[in-house]
Amino acid sequence: MNLLIDSFEFGVLTQIHYGVGKxxxxxxxxxxxNYQKVMIVTDPGLANSGLLERLEKILTSGEIQYAVFKEVQPDPTIEVVDTVRQLFLDNQCDAVIGIGGGSSxxxxxxxxxxxxxxGDLGQFEGKNKLPNRGPDIIAIPTTAGTGSEVTHAMVLKDTKRKYKMGILSQNLHPKAxxxxxxxxxxxxRGLAAITGMDALSHAIESYTSxxxxxxxxxxGLHAIRLIAKYLRPFVAQRTNLEAATQxxxxxxxxxxxxxxxRVAAVHALSHPLGGRYKVPHGLANSILLPVVMEFNASSNQEKFKEIAxxxxxxxEGLSSREAALRSVDAVKGLIADLDIPPTLGANNVSLSEEEIHIVAQEALDSGVAAANPKVTTLEDLKNILRKAL
Incomplete structure (x- = not known):
């Protein structure tokens, strides 16, 4: 970026309340x-863990009225959103709490x-097409991965198209x-590993985009630094509060x-893999990240050297190219240490040439790969998928 001629925007519009016991x-x-009644949105796993019960007790003791939807599944659909929208209206709620991972x-x-x-949310797919800001959102993450609590993006599955649709709008920023x-x-443990790799993919893709x-x-650099130091100990022992904090x-x-x-080719491909083949988002990113990094390393060797x-x-003593490629080795080593199966095949996902073409075409059509630091063609995306198999 040439700061003399280029411009950029940045802003975090979410009020962050951080602290152990917060x-x-x-x-x-x-x-x-001054909310009168809130809608809690979560998933069955969190509900069964006892955390939903704890949240309800906190709200009840604080004299906060609430309604609950606890059936969010991975890769939430437009239909589920419509169901919860009706519950929100029927219960006369005025704010919505999402507690859980990125899906909630x-x-x-x-x-x-x-x-x-x-109307159909599909009409607002893309950037800045959502005209009206809705009721306030309070995000309470229980995974260290998506970062959705501070973003103005959401991804929902369109089941008719078997397609994960992205909407970006300033109207989607959580209030808190x-x-x-x-x-x-x-x-x-497994979820801690792949959500942590999701966060690493966000950091690396945004840094190199x-x-x-x-x-x-x-x-991005600071996030990489923290993940490099704390992801292994966090996955090894989730009760390690220092690692969880970081x-x-x-x-x-x-x-x-x-x-x-922005994110780039990793996410461009992981979305259709999730939409069509139900590959968990963090797992898809884990598998794709080192392959895409190897493809991109020549675009800015100094950045990839810094990541390494x-x-x-x-x-020390390596050429710029060799040093840049060490970042790929480092990510592969991290994946191995976290016991994440490193290929799609190792996760029982196989793709025919026709399926590779469909996934790559969807990735290209989404526009997400446009932020990739190296110009990415349809054939490039196909080759990345073949290497990920």
Whole structure:
């Protein structure tokens, strides 16, 4: 970026409330906004973990009225959003709480959008097409991965098209985010691993993107630094509160980085893999990240060298190219240490040449790959998928 001739935007419009035990202060945060009744949106796993019951007790003791929807599934659909929208209206709620991973928070965003914007949400796909801001969203992440609590993006599945649709709008920024590291300590090991890799993909893609700018670069680098140090110990022992704290911050920081610095070919391909073949988002990103990094490394060897150093690689005495490629080795090593199966085939996903073409075409048509630091053609995307098999 040439700061003499280029321009950029940056802003985090979400009020962040961070602290160990901060969930207990939720009633005060809600009362400050004078909400009369809130809609809680979450998933069955979180409901069964006891965390929903704890949240309900906190709200009841704080004299906050609420309604609950606890059936959010991975890759939430437009139909589910419409169901919860009707519950929101029937219960006369005036704010929506998304508690859980990215699926619950995206569903909460979808409910807010649907309440204020009648009709099929598919008509608002893309950037800045959502005309009206809906009821306030309070995001409470219980994974360290998506960063959705500070972004103005949501991804919903269109089941008719078997397609994951993205909507970006300033009207989707959560009003508040509650970051309580204690909420991460019961996360299953496998989920902690792939959501952590999701955060790393956000940080690396936003740092190397052709839309990167000074603020997103700084945030991306710091997120990489934190993840490099704390993801392994967090996955090994989720009750390690220091590691949980740093991973929660890394996820949020990476979210603030990628919503302006953009994600690229990794996410362009992971969305159709999730929409068509139900590959979990963090898992798809884990598999694709080193393949895309190897493809992109020549675009800015100094940036990839910096990533390698932050991830713990010794690049002394290496050429710029060799040092840049060490970043790929570092990510592959991290994936191995986290026991994430490194290919689609190892996760029982096989693609025919026709399916590879369909996924690559959807990735290209989405426009997400346009932010890739290296110009990416349809054939490039196909080759990346073949290497990921």
């Amino acid at each position: 969930l207990n202060e939720l009633p005060d945060i809600l009362k400050a906004e 928070i995206d569903t909460a965003k979808g409910v807010s959008a649907a309440v204020a914007n009648p 985010a509650i970051l309580d590291p204690q909420l991460l300590t019961t996360l299953p 052709n839309q990167a700018q000074p603020i997103t670069e700084a945030l 991973m929660m911050l890394a996820s949020t920081i990476a979210g603030a980085a990628f919503i302006w610095g 150093i932050l991830l713990g690689e010794n690049v």
